[in-house]
Amino acid sequence: MDRTRTSPRTLVVVLLAAVALLGGALPAQATGDPYCGLRWGSLPESQPPSAPWGTVADVRTGQHPCFDRLVIDLQDADGSAGHFVRYVDQVGAQGSGTPVPVRGGAVLQVVVQAPAYDGTREPTYQPADPTEVVDVRGARTLRQVAWAGSFEGQTSLAVGTRARLPFRVFVLAGAPGQPDGARLVVDVAHHW
DSSP states (O other): OOTTSOOHHHHHHHHHHHHHHTTTOOOHHHHTOOGGGOOOBSSOEEEOOOSOOOEEEEEEEEEOSSEEEEEEEEESOOSOOOEEEEEESOEEOTTTOOEEOOOSSEEEEEEESSOSBOTTSOBSOOOSSTTOSSOOTTOSSEEEEEEEEEETTEEEEEEEESSSOOEEEEEEEEETTEEEEEEEEEEEESOO
């Protein structure tokens, strides 16, 4: 019998002893615990629209300890804005389908069922720079937010992210200074 080989059972015992000596501190990935307690995924998320849809009033971002946040402010909305958010190979511009390039290892397409123009076709939101809708310098996950247009009652953004990371989408009633508005929120985690 060759006694120089270590059995799998011995390896498990040695590993458990090492963990005990380290105070039981295993990294989140080793224990199965999600990063920052987040239990999000990376599959498409959507909600069908319901009237009134409202119009896009602003786009902004924020950074949090565990995720970066994209917010689309809507005016004259009832808090039930329809949306579709998913990872894609490339976002096409509204109306033309022309590719909208963004920096990053993955591309998140964000579509909100609300136009960025009013009933007279006057813009309710128009980014100063369509290739850099918001400043994401300093963000850990977001690399770029580009305008993909507003056409036939919906508005699209191409969001470059560091990698294909978990995200969540939800709608909040009310927007800053607009009690009759809503906010479409897209949070993208820093890690899995």
